[in-house]
Amino acid sequence: MDRSELFDEFVRxxxxxxxxxxxDPGGEFIEITRWEGAPLVPPxxxxxxxSSLERHLHALEGDGAxxxxxxxxxxxxxxxxxxxxGEEIETRGPDDELLTLHGDDLSFLGNAP
Incomplete structure (x- = not known):
């Protein structure tokens, strides 16, 4: 599976x-507006x-296995x-909107390690 197919599978x-x-059409982020039946406001x-998804998934392959x-x-x-x-979305603060990777860590901007 190439990186484009992997990205499409992730969004799916x-x-x-x-x-x-x-x-987004530019391919720089994914907007999530609903999570497990609940609207996300703000999204x-x-x-x-x-490319960054492919790198991150490669780093997670051992744990994923x-x-x-x-x-x-x-x-x-x-x-x-x-x-x-899902864990980040379910525990986010009321103003948390931008979820980012910082090395191997996933967190909302402003909550980065």
Whole structure:
């Protein structure tokens, strides 16, 4: 699976479980407007593109294989990253909008380590 297909698969999976997400036309972020049935106001903007997603998933492959041993490594990493995104969304503050990667850490801008 090339990086573009992996990015498309990530967006597709973000849209599961009564959630809504769309990549911006420039490919610099993904806007998430609904998460597990709840509207997100303000929407979450995940600052990620196909290249940075590919790098991050590569770094997560070992952990993804432990958590999702039956999935191929890139998909296990993708599933684990979805868990991380969900955790950040569910624990965000009322003004948190921009979700970013800082090395291997995912956090809302202003809450970066």
């Amino acid at each position: 999976r973000l849209n599961g479980f009564d959630s809504r997400a769309a990549a 979450v903007r995940l600052a990620i593109d196909a 432990e958590v999702f041993p039956d999935a191929p490594p890139p998909i296990g990493a993708l599933q684990l990253f979805l868990v991380h995104v």
